[in-house]
Amino acid sequence: MPRRDPQSYTDDTQPLTRSFDWHARVDFDSRVLSCTVTLTFTEPARGGPLDLDTRGLGIDRVEDATGQALAHTLHAPDPILGQRLAITVPAGATGVRIVYRTSPEASALQWLAPEQTLGKEQPYLFSQCQAIHARSVVPCQDTPWVRQTYTATLDVPATLRGVMAAASLGREERGTGDGARALERFAMPQPIPPYLFALAVGDVVSRDLSERCRVWAEPAQIEAAAWEFAVVEEHLRVAEQLFGPYDWERCDLLVMPPSFPYGGMENPRLTFLTPSLLAGDRSLVNVLAHELAHSWTGNLVTSTNAEHFWLNEGFTVFAERRIVEALEGEELGALHAALGYERLQQAFAQHAEHPELTHLRTHLAGIDPDLAFSAVPYEKGYLFLKSLEAAVGKKRFDALLAAWLGTHRFGAATTDDFVALVESHEPGLLDRVGASAWLDGPGLPKDHYEPQSKRLAAVRELASHGAVPATELASAWSPAEWQLYLEAMPKPQPHEVCRALDTTYGLTSSKNLEILVSWLVLACESGYAPVLPRVEEVLGSIGRMKYLKPLYRSLLRREETRALARDLFARHRGAYHPIAQQVVGGMMG
Ligand code: BES
Ligand code: ZN
Numbered sequence: 293m294p295r296r297d298p299q300s301y302t303d304d305t306q307p308l309t310r311s312f313d314w315h316a317r318v319d320f321d322s323r324v325l326s327c328t329v330t331l332t333f334t335e336p337a338r339g340g341p342l343d344l345d346t347r348g349l350g351i352d353r354v355e356d357a358t359g360q361a362l363a364h365t366l367h368a369p370d371p372i373l374g375q376r377l378a379i380t381v382p383a384g385a386t387g388v389r390i391v392y393r394t395s396p397e398a399s400a401l402q403w404l405a406p407e408q409t410l411g412k413e414q415p416y417l418f419s420q421c422q423a424i425h426a427r428s429v430v431p432c433q434d435t436p437w438v439r440q441t442y443t444a445t446l447d448v449p450a451t452l453r454g455v456m457a458a459a460s461l462g463r464e465e466r467g468t469g470d471g472a473r474a475l476e477r478f479a480m481p482q483p484i485p486p487y488l489f490a491l492a493v494g495d496v497v498s499r500d501l502s503e504r505c506r507v508w509a510e511p512a513q514i515e516a517a518a519w520e521f522a523v524v525e526e527h528l529r530v531a532e533q534l535f536g537p538y539d540w541e542r543c544d545l546l547v548m549p550p551s552f553p554y555g556g557m558e559n560p561r562l563t564f565l566t567p568s569l570l571a572g573d574r575s576l577v578n579v580l581a582h583e584l585a586h587s588w589t590g591n592l593v594t595s596t597n598a599e600h601f602w603l604n605e606g607f608t609v610f611a612e613r614r615i616v617e618a619l620e621g622e623e624l625g626a627l628h629a630a631l632g633y634e635r636l637q638q639a640f641a642q643h644a645e646h647p648e649l650t651h652l653r654t655h656l657a658g659i660d661p662d663l664a665f666s667a668v669p670y671e672k673g674y675l676f677l678k679s680l681e682a683a684v685g686k687k688r689f690d691a692l693l694a695a696w697l698g699t700h701r702f703g704a705a706t707t708d709d710f711v712a713l714v715e716s717h718e719p720g721l722l723d724r725v726g727a728s729a730w731l732d733g734p735g736l737p738k739d740h741y742e743p744q745s746k747r748l749a750a751v752r753e754l755a756s757h758g759a760v761p762a763t764e765l766a767s768a769w770s771p772a773e774w775q776l777y778l779e780a781m782p783k784p785q786p787h788e789v790c791r792a793l794d795t796t797y798g799l800t801s802s803k804n805l806e807i808l809v810s811w812l813v814l815a816c817e818s819g820y821a822p823v824l825p826r827v828e829e830v831l832g833s834i835g836r837m838k839y840l841k842p843l844y845r846s847l848l849r850r851e852e853t854r855a856l857a858r859d860l861f862a863r864h865r866g867a868y869h870p871i872a873q874q875v876v877g878g879m880m881g
Contacts, residue, residue, distance in 0.1 A: 296435070296437055296596060296597065297435040297436070297437065297596065297597035297598075298597065298599070298656055298657035298658075299372070299373065299423070299424045299434075299435070299597060299598055299656065299661060300345050300373070300424070300433065300434050300435035300597075301343040301344065301345050301373065301376040302343065302345070302433040302434070302435045302438060303341075303343050306340065306341060306342050306343060307333040307334070307335070307337040307338075307342055307381060307385075308333060308334045308433065308438055309331045309332070309333065309334075309432065309433050309438055309440050310332055310333060310334040310440065310441070310483075311331075311332045311440055311441040311442060311443075311483075312329055312330060312331045312332065312430070312432070312440060312442045312443075313329070313330045313332075313442065313443045313444070314327065314328075314329045314430060314442060314443070314444040314445070315327060315328045315329075315444070315445045315447070316444070316445070316446055316447065317447040318417060318446060318447060318448045318449075318454070318493055320403065320415045320417070320449070322396065323396035323401075323403040324393050324394055324395075324396060325393065325394040325398075325401075325429065326393050327391070327392055327393065327394065327430070328389065328390070328391050328392075329389070329390050329392075329430055329431065329432075330357070330387055330388070330389045330390075331387050331388050331389075331390075331432070332386060332387040333385070333386060333387050336383075336384050336385065336386055337381045337382070337383060337384065337385040337386075338383055339381060339382055339383030339384070339385075340380070340381060341378055341379070341380060341381070342378070342379045342380075342381045342388065343376050343377070343378055343379075344376070344377040344379065344427075344431045344432060344433060345373065345374060345376070345377075345424075345426075345427035345431070345432060345433065345434035345435075346366070346374055346375045346376075346377045346427050346428075346431045347369070347374030347375060347398070347399055347425070347427045347428040348374070348375075348394070348395035348397060348398055348399070348428055349375075349377075349392045349393065349394060349395065349427075349428070349431055350392055350393040350394075350395070351364070351366055351377065351390065351391075351392045351431070352391040352392055352393070353390070353391040354377075354379055354388060354389070354390050354391075355388070355389050356381070356382060356385045356387070356388060356389070357385065357386050357387050357388075357389065359389075360382075362379055362380060362381065362382075362388060363379070363380045364377060364378060364379040364380065365377075365378045366378075371660075372424075372658070372659070372660045373424070374424075374427050374428070377390075377431050390431050392431060394428065394429060395428070397870065398425075398428040398429060398870070399425045399428045399870045399871065399874070400419045400420055400421050400425035400426065400428045400429050400870075401417060401418070401419055401428065401429065401870070402417070402418055402420075402549075402551060402869040402870065403415065403416075403417050404416040404417070404494075404549055404551065408549065408551065408867060409494065409495070409510060409549060410510040410512045410513055410549075411495050411510050411511065411512060413495070414451060414452060414494060414495040415452075415494070416492070416493065416494035416495070416549055417491075417492065417493040417494065418490075418491070418492040418493075418494075418548060418549070418552070418564070419489070419490050419491050419492070420490075420552070420553055420554070420557060420564075420869060420871060421486065421487045421488070421489050421490060422487040422488075422557065423487060423598055423661040423662055423665075424487070424598075424661060425487075425871065426486040426487055426489050427486075429489065430486070430489065432486050433486070434486045434487075435485075435486070435596075435597060436485035436486070436487060436594045436595060436596060436597060436704055437485070437594075437596040437597070437704035438485070438486070439483035439484060439485060439594075439702065439703075439704070440483055440484065440485075440486065441479075441480055441481055441482065441483050441484075442458070442479070442480045442484075442489070443477075443478065443479045443480070444456060444458065444477070444478045444479075444480075444491075445475055445476070445477050445478075446475070446476045446478070446491065446493065447473055447474075447475055448473065448474055448476060448493050449472070449473060449474070450465050450466075450467070450472035450473055450474045451472075451495070452474075452493050452494055452495060453476070453493070453494065453495070453496050453497075453508075454474070454476035454491065454492075454493045455476075455491065455492050455493075455496065455508060455546060455562060456476075456478045456480075456490060456491045456492075456562065457480070457488060457489070457490040457491075457559035457560050457561050457562040458478040458479060458480035458561060458562075459478060459479050459480065459481065459541070459542070459561065460476070460477070460478055461477035461478060461479055462476075462477055463475065463476050463477075464477075480560075480561075482539065482540060482560065482702070483702060484560055484591070485594050485704070488558070488559055488560050488591060490557070490559035490562065490564065492546060492548070492564075494510065494549075495510060495511065496508045496509060496510055496511075496546070497509070497510075497511050497514050498514075498544075499514055499517075499518040501518065501521065501522055501524055501525060501545075502524070502525035504525075504528075504538075504541065504542050504543055505524045505525055505528070505542070505543045505544060505545070506542075506544045506545070507521050507524075507544070507545045507546075507547065508544065508545065508546045508547065508562075509546070509547035509567075510547075510549075513547055513567060513570065516570045516572070517545075517547045517570060520569060520570050520571070520572070520574055520577070521545055521565075521577070521580060523574065523577055523580070523619070524543065524545065524580060524584070526619060527577075527580060527581050527584050527615055527619070528543060528584060530614070530615045530618045530619060531581075531584055531585055531587070531588065531611065531615060533618075534611060534614055534615075534690070534693075535585075535588040535589075535611070535693070535694075535697060536588075536694065536697065538587060539587070539592060539701075540560050540561050540587055540591070541561065542561045542562075543561065543563070543584065543587070544561060544562045544563070545562070545563050545565055545580070546562055546563070546564050546565065547565055547567050547570070548564050548565060548566055548567060549567070550566070550567050550568070550833060550834045550835060550836075551834070551835030551867055551868060551869055551872075552564065552565075552566045552567075552835065552836065552869070553835055553836060553837050553868070553869040553871050553872045554566065554836065554837065554838070555568075555569070555579045555582075555836060555838055556569075556579045556580065556582060556583040557583070558583045558584075558586030558587070558590055558591060558608075560587065560591050563580070563583040563584065565579065565580065565583070566579075566834075566836050568805040568834060568836055568839075571771075571803060571804045571805070572803065573771070573804075575770070575771040575772075575804060576771075576804070576805075576806065578612055578613075578615075578616050578628060581611075581612045581615040581616060582608055582609065582611075582612040584615075585607075585608045585611035585612050585615065586604070586608050588611065588697055589603075589604065589607035589608045589610075589611055589697075590604040590605075590607075590608055592697060592700075592701055592702060593607075593696065593697055593700040593701065593703065593704075593705055594703070594704045594705070595704065595705060595706070596704040596705065596706050597656075598654075598656050598661040598664070599653060599654050599655060599656050599707075600653065600705070600706050600707050601654070601661075601669045602652040602653070602668075602669035602670075602672070602673035602676075602707075603673075603705060603706075603707065603710060604669075605669045605670045605673055606652070606669055606670060606671075606672070606673015606674050606676060606677060607673065607677065607693075608670075609632065609670045609671065609673065609674040610673075610674050610677045610678070612628075613625045613628055613629060613674070616628060622745070623745050623747055624770070624772060625743075626743045626744060626745035626747075626748055627745065627747065627748055627770070627772040627773060627776060628772060629674070629678075629743035630743050630745075630748045630752070630776055631772065631775060631776050631779060632667070632670065632671040632674060633671065633675075633742075633743065634776065634779040634780055635667040635670075635671060635779070636667050636668065636671035636672060636675075636736075638667070638779075639666040639667040639668050639671070640668075640735055640736075642666065643666065643668070647734035647735070648734065649664055649666070649668065650668050650672070650734045650735055651731065651732050651733060651734060652668075652669065652672055652673055652676060652707070652730055652731045652732075653707045653731050653732055662871055662874065662875055663875060663878055665875075672730070672736065675736065675740050675741055676725075676727075676730045676731075677689075678741040679725045679730070679739075679740055679741045680692070680714070680721065680725055681741075682741050683721060683724055683725050684718055684721055688718065691717070692713070692714060692717055692718065695713060695717055696710070696713055699713060707731055711727070711731075714727075726739070747773060748776070750765075751769075751773050751776050751777050751780070752776075752780055754777065755776075755777050755778075755780035755781045755782075756780065756782070758781060758782055758785055758789060760789060760792045760793055760796070761777065763796065766797065771804050771806065771807055774804075774807045774810075775806050775807050775810050778799075778807065778810035778811050778813075778814050779810050781814055783813075783814055783817040783818060784817050784818035784819060785814065785818045786818070787818065787819075787820055789818075790814070790815050790818050790820040790823075791820075791822075793811075794811075794815075794822070794823075799811040800812075800815075800822075800823055800826050805830075805834070805836075805839065808826075808830070809830065809838075809839045809842065809843060811823075812826060812827050812830065812843060812846075813842045813843060813846045816843070816846035816847055816849075816850070816853065817846045817849060817850070819850055819852065819853075824853070824856070827843060827847070828860060830843065831843055831844070831860050831861075831864055832860070832863070832864050832867070835867065835868045835869055835872050837871075837872050837875055837876070840868070840872060840876050841875070841876065841879065844857050844860075844861065844876055844879055844880075845879060847860075848879065848880075848881075857880070858880060861876060861877070861880055865877070
């Protein structure tokens with residue numbers, strides 16, 4: 293079976309990439325990266341074809357390590373995979389070199405005009421390569437089971453900084469005046485799956501948070517970012533107790549522009565975070581805990597392809613909640629788990645016509661992984677692991693986790709690998725928890741673990757009746773309790789309830805985006821029009837898909853706001869990252 297990943301043209305009978313050297317000149321006027329990449333194979337080629345993944349690249353020249361031109365064909369685009377670049381490699385070749393340009397529409401890249409930044413004076417560029425967008429930046433074997441190290445040089449305007457998810461080797465300025473450039477050099481010594489390749493170029497500055505952690509942000513946000521994420525070193529320590537030493541040396545953070553399509557992205561050595569986490573009260577730092585936890589689950593042990601995505605995300609949610617519990621107590625962990633449970637029920641409802649996408653192990657040939665994305669691998673994966681933990685006890689479950697990480701360190705793994713490991717360490721455990729229903733069945737098995745806590749039960753009880761909480765009660769609620777209440781409220785609610793909630797608690801002016809969006813969704817699904825100006829404001833100022841999707845969905849759901857949804861998307865789509873344009877565009881029907 294030569295293709296181990298339905299989302300890649302990588303063929304394991306062909307030479308495999310061990311490392312690459314990348315040089316990119318960043319041109320903001322044309323929105324193009326002019327690049328040279330040299331791929332080095334794990335061993336000299338036997339001679340024959342080499343299939344690489346590309347999307348939208350303009351290929352100028354393909355040669356071997358000695359500069360000899362190589363025959364190649366750029367195949368017609370497949371709507372999901374992109375274009376196969378087929379190169380004929382001579383026997384004995386140690387690698388190939390490709391001179392190429394990216395497209396201004398490269399699916400991984402967002403080019404921001406100065407007006408779209410905080411500072412309003414400089415442009416900004418950033419990448420988002422997961423799931424399968426690295427190929428729009430670098431022609432490569434774009435599948436997680438081919439780990440690669442790399443070196444890179446970014447040639448940027450001297451007024452800007454270039455950063456990458458790699459070790460910085462320094463900056464060298466060239467020329468003066470308008471055309472002055474800077475060369476920023478990087479090396480990534482730890483082998484990574486291509487989806488963890490990442491870069492950003494913009495007017496960013498940094499502040500040290502600890503010996504190994506530093507935060508980068510636009511100057512106007514650096515203070516707020518340093519305060520909100522000051523806990524990073526503490527999070528790392530808890531994770532190290534749970535999982536063993538941190539293997540990536542540095543652990544820096546980059547606060548992204550508001551159009552960043554995710555809450556966070558676990559780019560190694562440089563986690564990307566949405567600015568919507570800057571709530572001013574550290575109430576959203578579980579996202580930071582989540583991305584840090586990926587340094588073990590996901591980055592150290594990587595699912596071989598998107599079909600086993602739950603191995604990345606389910607384990608990481610489990611670790612995230614362990615960190616939250618260790619630092620803030622079990623009650624908050626339980627509230628987060630309960631919120632996750634609500635989200636999981638919503639995901640099941642959205643997948644009602646595709647129950648096979650609610651299995652933990654999925655089959656994704658012919659499916660765009662960005663469109664299959666949902667809470668299922670996260671929250672069902674979490675509940676599966678909690679069920680294993682409950683059945684065997686914390687101590688023995690932690691030993692299982694350690695064995696999992698130890699066995700597949702810097703490797704790739706499948707669901708079957710996990711099954712085999714559990715079976716060998718804890719014979720019979722999988723049967724006892726009914727693992728096959730978890731892995732290959734829809735929805736949730738009957739006897740699943742359920743998070744419990746007093747505060748949680750109180751919030752649920754209130755929400756289930758659609759009751760407005762008394763001020764004595766709600767004034768003591770944490771942001772997580774508010775969010776859970778709003779998510780658990782049956783929808784639609786009568787306008788009186790919406791009005792009472794908003795006038796008593798000022799939800800429409802909430803600074804916590806999680807609470808705000810949960811509220812706006814409840815209000816929109818209830819047809820409560822006074823919130824619409826705020827909905828427009830949010831859709832026009834943020835590109836995080838976790839907010840765009842439910843907001844647009846709730847507008848589309850009601851006849852009277854359907855046209856508004858289309859109109860708002862038409863107006864704002866240009867400000868969204870290409871991935872968000874694609875995903876939200878798909879919802880418009
Ligand atoms: N790796 C994901 C983001 C991602 C997933 C990007 C799939 C592209 C394809 C990241 O770790 C993540 O899960 N982020 C969440 C954080 C949350 C679960 C705490 C997010 O963005 O909301
Ligand atoms: Zn994640």
